[in-house]
Amino acid sequence: MKKLIQIYTGGVSGRNISIQQIQQKLDSLESNRADGIIVGWSLEQQIYKWLRTYTKDRGIELYLWFQVLAEFKSLGDFEDVRTLNGKTLRSAAFDGDEEFSFYCPSNPNTYKSLIEIFERHFSDIGFDGVLLDRIRFPSLAVDRNALFSCTCPFCMEKLAKRGVGRKDIEEAYRKIKQDAEKGAIFCIKEYKNGKYTFYSREVEEYLNVRTGLITDIVKSLADYFREKGMKVGLDLFAPFLSIFVGQDYTELSRSADFMKPMLYRHTYTPAGMQYELDGMAGEMAGSMKQIIGMEDGRLTDFMEKELEAVIKLSDCEIYAGMEVHTAKDLPLVRPQSVKEGTKLIEKMRCAGRVASWNILEASKENLLAFMEGVIV
Numbered sequence: 326m327k328k329l330i331q332i333y334t335g336g337v338s339g340r341n342i343s344i345q346q347i348q349q350k351l352d353s354l355e356s357n358r359a360d361g362i363i364v365g366w367s368l369e370q371q372i373y374k375w376l377r378t379y380t381k382d383r384g385i386e387l388y389l390w391f392q393v394l395a396e397f398k399s400l401g402d403f404e405d406v407r408t409l410n411g412k413t414l415r416s417a418a419f420d421g422d423e424e425f426s427f428y429c430p431s432n433p434n435t436y437k438s439l440i441e442i443f444e445r446h447f448s449d450i451g452f453d454g455v456l457l458d459r460i461r462f463p464s465l466a467v468d469r470n471a472l473f474s475c476t477c478p479f480c481m482e483k484l485a486k487r488g489v490g491r492k493d494i495e496e497a498y499r500k501i502k503q504d505a506e507k508g509a510i511f512c513i514k515e516y517k518n519g520k521y522t523f524y525s526r527e528v529e530e531y532l533n534v535r536t537g538l539i540t541d542i543v544k545s546l547a548d549y550f551r552e553k554g555m556k557v558g559l560d561l562f563a564p565f566l567s568i569f570v571g572q573d574y575t576e577l578s579r580s581a582d583f584m585k586p587m588l589y590r591h592t593y594t595p596a597g598m599q600y601e602l603d604g605m606a607g608e609m610a611g612s613m614k615q616i617i618g619m620e621d622g623r624l625t626d627f628m629e630k631e632l633e634a635v636i637k638l639s640d641c642e643i644y645a646g647m648e649v650h651t652a653k654d655l656p657l658v659r660p661q662s663v664k665e666g667t668k669l670i671e672k673m674r675c676a677g678r679v680a681s682w683n684i685l686e687a688s689k690e691n692l693l694a695f696m697e698g699v700i701v
Contacts, residue, residue, distance in 0.1 A: 326676065327644065327677030328678060329359060329360060329363055330363070330679070331683060333683035334364060334366070339367035340422065342369070342372065350684055358383060360386065361386040361453075365392070377450055387452050387453050388453060391456065391458065393439060393457050393458065393459050393460045393543070394428055398426055401439065405429070406462065407474060407476050408476065409476055414470060420594075425463065427459070427474075429480060430542045430571075431479035431480045431542075432477065432479045435542065454555045455557060457558070460560070463570070464595065473498055475538070483541070489535075494531055497531040504524075509609075510612050516618070519574065519634030519637065519638050532569070539571040557581050558583045559580075561577065561584055561587065562601065565617045569605060583643065584639055585644045585681075586631070586635045590624040590627075598624065628666070644675065646682075647663070647666040647667070647679070649692060650682075667698045678695070
């Protein structure tokens with residue numbers, strides 16, 4: 326099983342991370358070396374160049390952690406996603422410099438700007454691959470209007486070609502609002518094997534068709550990087566969340582060498598399963614848990630069910646993402662929890678696992694628990 330680790334160097338402006346800091350952390354893992362390092366996404370060239378030499382000397386793959394639909398707004402020609410009423414969604418920041426202001430996936434300038442950013446800032450490093458992150462619409466945990474974005478002319482044109490017009494979207498919105506007034510949630514009928522069925526045809530068609538807008542830009546970027554001889558990994562929400570942010574596991578997997586489902590059990594932060602569920606469902610979180618089978622205090626069991634769904638839905642290798650640390654002031658991720666996660670991932674016979682999301686913030690004990698794994 327491959328073991329990959331992630332290093333976060335900060336947003337565009339960087340965090341003044343020193344090469345010595347990174348080297349000390351990597352040296353602590355020297356006896357149980359990673360197969361790959363995923364690093365990004367500041368513009369500090371010296372870190373990437375040093376890591377390129379370090380990884381080549383040791384036969385380790387180096388991946389660029391590349392943000393797609395957020396984080397790079399100041400560097401290119403990007404348009405905000407638009408809600409049904411034409412307004413932009415409120416932005417959000419996390420951990421100081423992670424910026425959750427999403428932009429439109431369908432505007433041609435988005436793809437063009439992303440390619441220009443890669444060419445200008447990252448193409449000379451010689452990365453073996455990329456991990457494409459933020460390949461989604463904004464989460465409902467950031468803004469309740471996120472489910473009905475983006476409705477700019479470019480997105481609406483694409484939706485219409487796939488059979489969903491503005492009246493269909495407005496009807497889906499009405500049905501969900503009507504459902505909420507009855508104490509129900511999102512018109513969900515059933516959740517099984519990573520897929521939902523809905524009581525409302527309009528809701529089901531809109532959510533399924535909307536995923537195509539994300540699939541389109543991911544495919545275009547994947548084709549671009551593969552033409553350069555680079556591998557492509559994808560960072561995805563857990564399956565029970567994926568359709569609500571426009572991610573279709575099966576379709577996306579066809580553009581990837583591997584996918585990394587973010588199956589974060591403990592951290593109450595963006596992409597954390599409990600965090601996102603509470604943010605999207607609000608007062609109806611209890612009902613949502615019943616629908617998806619997330620029992621309180623049994624998130625490892627739920628992780629297993631979600632991972633099983635990922636494997637069934639996907640046509641590429643799965644490198645399961647698991648947190649080895651969390652944000653400051655939150656309860657610590659313990660070594661025993663890391664061991665439980667690695668044991669489960671090995672039991673499910675995934676192709677790999679990824680230490681998320683920043684080994685520079687993780688304890689030595691947690692990293693060793695992640696690297697050593699468990700004999701099943």
